[in-house]
Amino acid sequence: xxxxxxxxxxxxxxxxxxxxxxxxxxxxxxxxxxxxxxxxxxxxxxxxxxxxxxxxxxxxxxxxxxxxxxxxxxxxxxxxxxxxxxxxxxxxxxxxxxxxx
Amino acid sequence: xxxxxxxxxxxxxxxxxxxxxxxxxxxxxxxxxxxxxxxxxxxxxxxxxxxxxxxxxxxxxxxxxxxxxxxxxxxxxxxxxxxxxxxxxxxxxxxxxxxxx
DNA sequence: TTATTATTTGAATAATTGTTCAAATACGAT
DNA sequence: ATCGTATTTGAACAATTATTCAAATAATAA
Numbered sequence: 470x471x472x473x474x475x476x477x478x479x480x481x482x483x484x485x486x487x488x489x490x491x492x493x494x495x496x497x498x499x500x501x502x503x504x505x506x507x508x509x510x511x512x513x514x515x516x517x518x519x520x521x522x523x524x525x526x527x528x529x530x531x532x533x534x535x536x537x538x539x540x541x542x543x544x545x546x547x548x549x550x551x552x553x554x555x556x557x558x559x560x561x562x563x564x565x566x567x568x569x570x
Numbered sequence: 571x572x573x574x575x576x577x578x579x580x581x582x583x584x585x586x587x588x589x590x591x592x593x594x595x596x597x598x599x600x601x602x603x604x605x606x607x608x609x610x611x612x613x614x615x616x617x618x619x620x621x622x623x624x625x626x627x628x629x630x631x632x633x634x635x636x637x638x639x640x641x642x643x644x645x646x647x648x649x650x651x652x653x654x655x656x657x658x659x660x661x662x663x664x665x666x667x668x669x670x671x
Numbered sequence: 672t673t674a675t676t677a678t679t680t681g682a683a684t685a686a687t688t689g690t691t692c693a694a695a696t697a698c699g700a701t
Numbered sequence: 702a703t704c705g706t707a708t709t710t711g712a713a714c715a716a717t718t719a720t721t722c723a724a725a726t727a728a729t730a731a
Contacts, residue, residue, distance in 0.1 A: 473623045480604060480623065489669055490603040497595030499588050506587055516678060522574045522581065531679055550677045550728045567665050568590055617708060632709055651698045651707045
């Protein structure tokens with residue numbers, strides 16, 4: 470029985486797989502992936518402009534970027550009233566670019 | 571006004587971005603990503619074995635692989651009563667491997 | 672100060688997705 | 702034919718996630 474003891478154990482310790490699933494889940498949404506795509510071409514964009522480009526409300530963009538922010542996929546820079554978002558350059562976003570460009 | 575006419579248009583035609591979001595959404599789930607991970611090491615596995623390895627029911631595995639199947643991420647080979655699943659070798663799964671290995 | 676613009680927040684609700692379980696199917700063996 | 706094993710299916714329900722909207726915050730200008 471259980472010829473799978475080893476791989477079961479291996480999988481149990483793979484916390485990064487779960488984290489990866491979570492990140493993939495966040496970018497696995499049309500609005501959020503479009504935002505990532507936009508931020509691949511444009512170094513930074515503010516919420517209103519993204520909303521205009523994506524033909525949606527500032528509220529959905531704001532909620533969307535918040536999720537990307539929470540998982541450290543984007544970062545914000547505030548200038549007066551407007552806040553600019555840009556893709557963070559890390560392992561995950563670099564691999565992500567392979568998918569969307 | 572609209573300095574974004576071009577990118578808006580470009581985005582509208584990007585059907586593949588939507589498709590990609592859908593695929594990423596499917597692998598952006600712990601169970602399904604684990605299945606993909608398993609199929610990276612093991613050339614093929616059947617439903618019962620995956621259920622044992624993942625400590626879950628055959629029903630959740632069956633439902634899960636169905637979603638992977640629908641998006642052409644895995645394929646099935648039936649041998650008597652048991653059906654073996656394997657990762658399809660395509661653009662998406664190759665990029666996916668970068669994330670999980 | 673009030674007004675304006677940009678963004679965030681939270682809560683209500685809508686919609687989607689996951690889980691469970693029992694029944695159905697498929698196949699080989701008896 | 703019936704039985705046992707493997708898998709799929711669908712429906713009910715649970716849980717998560719998305720969307721909407723109005724109110725709140727922040728910053729600047731008048």
